[in-house]
Amino acid sequence: MYSHSEGSSSSLQLQEETASSTNFNSHCSGDEEDPFISSLWGIHKTLDALRGNMSKQHLEAANAIDDHSDAEEATLPPTYIVLQVSPAVPEITLKWLIEKINGNKRDGGGELVVMKQPYNPDAGYILHLSASRYKFLEVAEELDLIKRDSKGQMREFTVAQLDDFLVEGMHVDDLLTMAEKQNIVLHELENIRALAEDLHIPGYPTSGLYESQSIFQACQEYGIVTGMFPMHDEEAVKKLWGGWFGFLVRRPFEEVRIYFGEAIAMYFHFLAFYTYALSIPVLLGVLQWLLLSVETLPFFCAINVVWVIVFLVMWKRRSNELAFEWGTIGMTSMDEPRPNFRGAMGVDAITGKIQPQSPRYMTYVKMLGSFAVVIVCMAGASVVMFMSFWAEDYVKNSNPENQVYLLLPSVVYSVVVFVMDTFYRRLATFLTEWENHRTQSQFERHRVSKLVLFEFVNNFLSLFYIAFVIRDMGMLRSQLLTMLIISQTINNFQETVLPLAHLHFTIKVHELKRRFLKKPCPSQPKVFRDDDAEPKEPLSYIKIPAVQQEDSRIKQAEYEANMEAYESTYDDYLELFIQFGYVFLFSSVYPAAAFWAFASNVVEIACDGFKLCRICQRPISRKVKDIGAWQVAFEVVGALSIITNCGLLYLSPQIRSLGYDYSETKWLFLFVVLEHALLGFWYLVRLIISDKPEWVRVGLAKKNYQSKQALKFEVRQRGPEYCSLWDYGNVIFRCNL
Template sequence: MKCFGTTKEEYELCEKQNDETMEYLLPTTSTRRTFDYILVADKLDDDDADQKGQRQKAFLHELERKHISIVKIMHDDKVFFGLRAPKEIFEDYQYLLKVSDSCNWCGEAKGCVSQATRIRIINFILYHTFINTGEDLEELMMKGVFETVFCLHERKKQKQLRKNWARWSGLFTGQPVNDVKSYFGEKVALYYLWLGWYTMMLVPAAALGLVVFLYGLAFFNTNPLIKEVCNSSTIMCPRCDNRCTVWKLSDTCSYAKVSHLFDNEGTVAFAMFMAIWATLFLELWKRHRAKHVSQWKVYDWCEEEEELILAIVSNPHCSPKQFRHSYLRTTLVLILVTLMLMIIIGLAHALVVFRVVAAALLSEGNWEFVRDHASSVAMLLGAVLHYITIQVMTRVNRWVALKLCNIEKTNSFAATERSFTVKMFTFQFFTLFSSLFYVAFFLGRINGHPGSYVRIARWRLEECHPSGCLTDLFIQMAVIMVLKQTLNNIFEFTVPWLKQCMSRNKVKKLQRKCGYCYRKACRNEQEGVDPCDICKLRDWLRNYHLADSNAFSLFNEFLEMVIQFSFTTIFVAAFPLAPMLALLNNIIEIRLDAIKMVRLERRLVPRKTNDIGVWTQVLEAIGVLAVIANGLVIGVSSDFVPRLVYRYRYGPCATGGSNTHCMQGYINDTLSTAFMGHPAVQNDFIPKQMITESGFNATECSYRDYRSDEDYKLTAQFWVVMAVRFAFVILFEHVVVVCKFIAAWFVPNSPMKVKNDRLHDKMARLKEELRDIKRSISTDV
């Protein structure tokens, strides 16, 4: 009892030197007890005592029938119930686990049960205990009978994790995955294992993306396309009706320079690399996972058997929950999912309308800078509005996904979790990417041309910049990625941190009372007493005031990272710096999540698993979609194919022998001319729109398209470019898909060492079973 002081000053000095004061103060006798779970309820007044009080007593009585001991402590307007299960429950669990088909006891000695295992079992018992009205704990909490339920952090292990892992100074150090597994369970450990592997694999992707960016930067000033735009005297057609006037192509010199940074020859190679990288990442992750789950002895773990074992431990007379399938329910869910996706796509259309209207109104404004850059400002405002829409729809999507899972009535928690994951990811994917798909594949392609513009109400649709449409996609992605990752991380950390700061003073007051209680017990030589109620309550309150954690806590982290993976792979051709941003974010994300889980949130229920679950299939689907999307971005959205066609068919070098640059004249070749005197055009532009800033009255203007100047029909060059575009997309996708299959075949899912170790373990287990049987027979004889 080194921390016993005779004065208040001595005790506080010792307390300051050692954050684990309770480890010294608590008696190390057999009477010292830990608690598996804490139930919290409000103190009941006279009006609620009958209904809520009876339900509360009924639930506690059911727990006592299962031999769970309960300690009740009152504090202010709250009632705390400390729950502890007897060792017989865990002995039953160990035996059933041993005789199951997937014998996978996690290396713990017989009779020795870790606190993480205790918490997992008691959590199942709590949520599968019903009172005589048929209500379970979840329903009782919804009706206010209990306020909350949580498991306790282990102070000693918590401090060790804070020291070795959950600290900002360890940004570039490894993760103690085995310690995380022992404390939070295999499910959380596999999340951090996956996140660490994903972050490490981002290093080569980020380096190559940076090289592609630097490649565009190296030829920044010598590129003939940029020079052609910057030195051009071409007069372009008005971008909107009424207030917009003609403008010079050279006005967009800066835009053309930015566009070339992300739309160059290196982009094609980088997109192919990222498609193959996604496959290699998944295949190598499977090997990495296999090595750790084999070490943790959960390689053959089966979630069905785990739930059956827990159900028997909770209630020996239980019956298995039958598998059910209803075509009516499935059809209803499918219809509702389709309706939800239609609403999300409708919101994307609303964003398009907003951008069209915003561009038109800004072009009529009084600020010269905003008026001159109306399209770019509208694009930026649309991206910010898209981010706000994402934040709102995230909450709506979660609510809808939960309701759909309730309609399905799955037979287990794991099945519900899988169903919810697929639905929630689908909704989130469409929420985030529907607007991006519009920018990538529809912007500037459905707006029409002079004489036949497409309008929404009275406003014209947006047009692509003469330097290409890829920069618009880049701006949209950059705003969403930076805003989403930065603001999400800020809110994730600050909210639980502020909650902890506000509750710290209350815990410190109880800590001083607890120290006085133990000093008095020591002076009276009462070494065999249980901890006083104040000391128990201090630890319970410390955990109670932490931010709540539930089954969605880990799901949210996975969803955030998988959405980031989608951004990093699907439209990487438009944003080569996406892997670099993802890498920088993940380095911070690992420590932020660790600090949040260890220090700022209640302890997550440790759950057993041997994989990241349905997320593996989601990542594989994203890898396939990345091939399709990048092929379309390069073939359809990028100017790579038109530049290729111009170089080898229509440019100065097409016939050979030219001394000029092969891309000389490309910009003018992509422009068509509209004449004011033409009957099809004269109604689109009023005379004042054709007056330049210098006062010159233009009689013709240019626009981006391959059309004849006489009848405005598509030229032969348009169809040649279109044919090459489709040929490139087909060739790109087939080549990359073949490379993906070869990579998946070449890399085995499990290392040979893991397979051999499993064989040895199985043989050793079978031999042990045979010895036990022979020993039992000889004893009987």
Template sequence: CPSGAPCSVPSCFPPQEETLSERKTIHYLKLSAPWDVLVYYAEELCMRAPLQVCPNPDRNSSAEVLQWLCIPNALQQHVPNKPADYYTCAFRRSKLDKFLGSDSRDSYFSNTQRHRIVYEILARTIYGKRKRAEIGINRLLNERVYAAAFPLHETPESEVPDEALNPRQVLYRFWAQWGCWYRYQPLDHIRQYFGEKIAIYFAWLGFYTAWLLPAAAVGTVVFLAGLVAMGTNTQEICESGGQFLMCPLCDTCETWNISEICPMAKVGYLFDHPGTVFFSVFMSFWAVTFLEYWKRKSATLAHHWDCMDFQEEEERPRPEFAAMAPRMEQNPITGLKEPYFPKQDRLSRVLTGSMAIVIMEAGGAGPCVPPHSVTPVTCLAVLQAGNIANISSSLVNLALILLMSQVYTSLAEKLTRWEMHRTQTLHEDAFTFKVFIFQFVNFYSSPFYVAFFKGRFVGYPGQYGTLLGLRNEECGPGGCLIELAQQLFIIMVGKQIISNVQEFVIPKLKAWRQKRKLARVRGAQISQEPPRWEEDYELIECEGLFEEYLEMVLQFGFITIFVAAFPLAPLFALLNNWVEIRLDAQKFVCEYRRPVAYRAQDIGVWFLILEVLAQISAFLIAFTSDFLPRLLYQYEHDSQLQGYVNFTLAYSPPRYLATGNHTLCRYKAFRDANGNYTLFYWKLLAVRLGFIIAFEHVVFFFLRLIDWLVPDVPGSLELKIKRERYLAKQALADNQEVLLTVSRDSASPGQCARSWRARVCPCPSVKQTRASERLTGAHTEWEALGWRGWREDS
């Protein structure tokens, strides 16, 4: 307890003499914090308090554009009871009268702030041996001492006027309904009810979905343009007849004529034409522009929700870290002693965990090499059987991906806990990075293999490349881009469909199971109306935001890295996200227990991952698309691409004809009659590498240009920050009334520091004052500065 008196909590367990049925009864314990405790922990947790009301208009970039174009905005909606916006500063007990609303103790702290304070107390409390990390409510929940711990929801939906709705009813009526799929999200209401961390996620998801609109529109136009032109650019293949006799694609296959793949060539052109190349470049610039503007949006929201400097200044050590840390050391910023874990020990653990990740990935993906389709966990021994084999292997691959995701997540969680990160943000960032590395290999290994490795190590007739006695796999007759498009469609769209079905069905099944369990416990009391806390216990536990972020970031990778092979990817992503927002809204409002309102100032390490994904999209154009070979052929031989197909086909060498009953055939490669690479091959390789380097430099330059032209913090926000700092300085100005002067020849710094803590300094050169009320407010600030900082300031 803040006052130092011992705290006691009544036991929720029935005595031993009760019957078995009585011992199975669920007991509820409702906790609340009195005013003195709230005030103490509000200052302890560096909460912010309102100083002055400021305007809070509905700002939205799309609304401003539509207003400028004089177009009615169908996305706008009036949401009642919008939370007010304030200029704020760090809360101080001694300055309580300076803050707005201090005269009403019942409503001064919001529900989310009360929840955060009570949960902080529960998370810090030691109930057993410290060395065994027996600390906090989370450990008790893991050990099943308690069944659950959660804040209470507001009353559920009901038929009342809009102005009389409570925050949960507002969110249900104006956000979680499927009829609101085209409306703006009430982000301030979400933050008011669920806290900043959840509100930041929905703000990012809505911002990302809005930016998908132009990408989906351009991708659809490119796809339709390919449909129109797909029959006019494959005449050389379709009209060749028996001119090009192709070598067998496998050891047991027969020769075939290239005219037989006329339909596949048309479909291949649908995914590999100048329009798809333009769209891939467009998506690269779209990605970097989107991220720059999100930084601007994120900074605005962080200040608007009073968490701009949360990670750097206010975040406290994790309770598990505090329990397991080997020693205490002084924090150089606050001057207070805190649990400490040596950086060298943490670094060694991180390196060990990284080796475990490498071994895990190598063990899953390493043995799976050509000649057959690759997955990160097993080799799919599927023989060449055209599109049916590719589709079936993609389906099996998707099932294995979903299965191994659970294994990867469990391993990453154990490794992150072992690394002993100080704050919850650092812990979550490390966990996020590990799981994303796992999932990156899990989801992208098969598309990467098809895009960049399949068909690259085939060899040539008479000297085919083999591994373990099997001939290396080569692309199908229509090319690798068709297979890549099929895999992307199955993995990306299939993953989205399965995830949406799971998010819709699984919570309802869990809630039904929970209600049945409680019905058996309540027995004869089932007919009675359960109280609010029992209804909340029937809901399922909130699973957090990690899986939601991971799903969206993997989707972002699909629409940036592989978009050249699947122009409709942004459209499917847009449709999925419209559904995803409402599914997540319904889960949080109706199906989840109310989560603790955590603070956050941005999306964390996910932003760094998005930046990396946005800058590696040029490789697919360079190494898989036929755009660069066609461009080089037009430059060196024929601008109309006459004879291009014949130019890309090499003749089987004499050694192949001499090894058996083989006839002269053609195969796709830039080789001479002896099987050696031609000069055109080396020119093409140089062009591809040069394209990658030039493209990456252009993207980097464009990124820096946008970063310079579009400031991360808008000008209006900078003025608001300066105004807020000025008001905070005025509110805390009374601290300056304590005038202290120190002579260099007076008592020692240690003596004055001790007397300062005692509130009375015996040094003759210090003006005597007993303004205890003022000193109480200034004590924390002077203590944090330490004696040297206090002496310099004075």
């Protein structure tokens, strides 16, 4: 176990504290120190002492990371983020960007380690980003990272209690996972913000910068940074992909979480949970399909609806269990602001940190404007759908024998929907950015909400029209079968085969260019120094550590730069959401739909694994506590499935033949009673089954109690001047209970 030495370490710590105190006092003009500043400075002194201890125990490794003067001779640190910079970027811009990334915090820098690799005109400038061991621990505490301690409890990591998180035989470098280190590097990169004197990006005089703007986001906006991704760990990928085909049996969720992060692990948990749960509707649906019994159809629909209710409630319970195990259940709107959050820099009233501040009411006002735009887009999609039906009827009546002519309206409608969908995705992202949400989870939730509304109209409105206006159940059944099988096959082809073909084609083109083009690429910039007559290798004028030519990271970075970026889990959840709607909104019409959904999900697990491991760049790990807005979306579809299935039974001639002597009023009464009974059952289930199991509630209460006791102890240690902090803490804990 890692431990602090008591002899030389103590003297070293004393020297560091004395020196630090001297430096601090030189910056303070008053006679009395502010208690809050004094507390922060105490943390800083502890971190400085820790850095001294680690440098003494692992001198070579520390020098390799922290001392850039001999970086060429030292062993370079691992690469955590790869940054692609456009080859057309001026020298002054590139130099400024690198200085911002590895500069000191006080100068607006990110204090990251920047390494360069030999220039490749096909890939542009490629920079490798890393950080020192000291930086990782410092930011881990700053981000309130939740880690499991030596007693098995999940709690916030602190440097002062480092030994509590190191189990027997663990090195301090193994405390944070690769995904967590990548997140820390990305966090520091995205939070490099413009200072008051940064009026524009050097070399780009028209690029106005405002104070506190994210430098990295601005560079992406102006095309300076063209790509950013963490590199794959080939050994870990081989191990993960090697056992992927037994996913539903092996259940390698923890391996997925460690490698890809909580967001992707939560998606696979949901996909597996949904697939397992489908076994009941599959069995009942196949029996109903084989029996073809009208008498059993109402019971089948009722059981299906009950399954939807129980499934959604139990999944919410399961997601809270996972969030507690992963330490993400406490994520709130007071988490770190996202890089694109705009506002004047100020002191946060709760955390005391210097962060962008913006009034919340402005976001609410903008959300009203966004909602109006979304309604207009939904209305436009509805009009296009009705025009498609009108065109199809017109073609059938005017030229019923020409089969090619009959397909024309459907083809045109599909193309129009694709174009509208592409445009609307960009619009939804723009509107959500304009609303200026504070945290990434808030941004994702509101963006998904806008997209789901539009996708619902595109995918389900035509089915509602066929079911309740045209009332053609044969046509509805045919549409459902087509959507479940053909659409899913096309989606899997687009996700795996097309990106793989594009990747191999791009690599072959680059190889041919290197082989046959003897002259330098015309787009390759020629960099001159003032005192040189000969052109120099690009980046030679910037004194940063260089990744040597024989380093395997060079080829890997160039290869993965051509891979498709994995943006988010949105498209994966969307596929499941649409499939869920097809299966349960109209289950009374096509009982076998659950079987096709189950088979499709088994294939989807394999395709998603192949996509993540072999086709896409390694996604940035992102922490989540649930599936966000998708939970509400699935619940809305679940509630609608009660109404639609009861409505389809009410309209079904076969069902009405069972009570041929019933009046229309009696049939309507039965429909209303059944629909209200099922909705009431849902409400009752949500009351009876808690969102959180007992052991999670006990764990949260225990954590709140321990935090409260720790705050009491700190108040006693600090003295009466912290009474106001204690009173404020009481309010916070009561709000969290």
